[in-house]
Amino acid sequence: MKHPPSLLALIRELSRLPGIGPKSAQRLAFHLFEQPREDIERLASALLEAKRDLHTCPICFNITDAEKCDVCSDPSRDQNIIAVVEEPGDVIAIERSGEYRGLYHVLHGVLSPMNGVGPDKLHIKPLLPRIQEGMEVILATGTTVEGDATSLYLQRLLEPLGATVSRIAYGLPVGGALEYADEVTLGRALMGRQQVSKPTPQR
Structure with missing residues (x-):
């Protein structure tokens, strides 16, 4: 038929x-x-x-219908901490946890050489000017192989910039996507993040 x-x-x-x-x-x-x-x-x-x-925020690349997204426009957010996530849906998931009041940076994907996704295909370059000495960067990519590889790549880029780098970990299942974690699990993962590097002294 x-x-x-x-x-x-x-x-x-x-x-x-x-x-x-x-x-x-x-x-x-x-x-x-x-x-x-x-x-x-x-x-x-x-x-x-x-x-x-809808379009992407020019600062963090989250989705918005305004000039800047709600988070980047909110002066009450902690300006000294940035959570780096894979997708806009991850921002929504973290906000639901109620445990985070910092800023975000949305990569719009993960490194995946098998699928032809290299650093140039992600919003990595615009992240670097946002990092100031003494800030904390939470690498909140998923715990998939690609998410871990992306986290490690970013860690190596960020270490020389004088920021403390931590990795979201506790409570997230291996191979799990951040977007599908429940609020309690995600909140614990944020509170139990692990430091993966210390800031390099600036000369």
Whole structure:
């Protein structure tokens, strides 16, 4: 049995979303087909508005619809500590923990030579000018192989800049993505972070 071309096109586009395979895309396509037209139009409108209005913060690269994100615009945040995370979803996860009041820097990925993702593909270079002597940088990448490799790479870059570098660790399962950790686990991981280097004395 052949599917109509319009249905095949919808399945193909849905399967391009992360974590959505062909079977999941097909289920979603049939689900969408069964929804009222106004619901589909509302979904399409929300997608178009998000694409039009959202952009990355020029400072931390989190997603925002303003000139700067809420965190970078908040003078009450601790300016002497930066948590480096993989994705914008990780910022949301950490904020839910209620244990962190510092700043963020979003890499938008991890180092993955197998997938052709090197340092130039991530927002690493803009991080370095933000680091001042005496600051603390929390490497809050996931505990996957790629997350650990990214953390180690950043540690070596940051050590000469005079910052204390710590690594989020306690409570996170090995191979786990930060975004899917619950609030309690993530809060403990932040409070139990491990220092991985001391600032290099400035000459």
